[in-house]
Amino acid sequence: MLLYHDGAKPIYVQIAEWIENEIIAETFKRDEKVFSQYQLAEMFTINPATAAKGLNMLVNEQVLYKKRGLGMFVAKDARKAILNKRKNETLTRLVQELVSEAKRLEVSEIDLLEMIQDAINGKGEE
Structure with missing residues (x-):
């Protein structure tokens, strides 16, 4: 995924949308661990706090859930919620x-x- 640094969308929103796309594509499945804020920061060369903001946005939307000390995981009905x-x-x-x-x-x-x-x-279509 290419992140746009032109201000069209905040980077943390782009991170959240990327994760959502991976859930829709079933790259990340129910109860499966997703990348950490540090992994995302390294993958996209962004600040870990920005990656965390994207992850937390998905937690607030109940797409992801936290397991203390283990990371973020895909919620039970995440794919359905994203599609809706x-x-x-x-x-x-x-x-x-x-x-x-x-x-x-x-x-x-x-x-x-x-x-x-x-x-x-x-x-x-051509």
């Missing part, structure tokens, strides 16, 4: 943006739905 969060936040926002742009461009509802269906069916 992203569906509810990211896809909803993207759909709202898409509909707004379609209205600005005077694309009809029927044409928009057809474009979406074509995208689902892989039409227009």
Whole structure:
């Protein structure tokens, strides 16, 4: 994963999203230990405190849980929680943006739905 240091997203958020992506991909499974803040800091050449902030963000969201003295582990329903969060936040926002742009461009509802269906069916992909 490439971390962007341009300020688009805080680095700790990028770390949290990277871990979430690994959980979605099932690289990290339920009750499995994830990288420590020091391992993440070394992997991404960042401050360990920044890595810890990303890990703690996921603990607060109940995606990870702490075992004192052992590290951070993937919570029971972490994958499901991440998928729901992203569906509810990211896809909803993207759909709202898409509909707004379609209205600005005077694309009809029927044409928009057809474009979406074509995208689902892989039409227009090279």
